C-alpha cells in the first residue's frame with residue numbers, strides 16, 4: 001500500500017492524484033498541493049518518512 005509522504009494518508013496508486021519520481025522511488029500524493037510540498041523539500045520529507053517507517057516497524061515487533 002502506498003501512502004502520501006506529505007499528509008501520510010494511505011492511498012492506492014489508482015487513487016493518487018499526483019505522483020513524483022525521486023531517487024528511483026515513486027511517491028504518490030493525494031493532491032497536486034502535496035506533490036508541490038514534497039518537491040520543494042524532498043530530502044526533509046524523505047528523512048521523516050524513513051524515521052516514520054522505522055518507528056512503525058519497531059511498534060509492530
Ligand SMILES: [Zn+2]
Pocket residue numbers: 004006007008009029030031034
Ligand atoms: Zn496529501
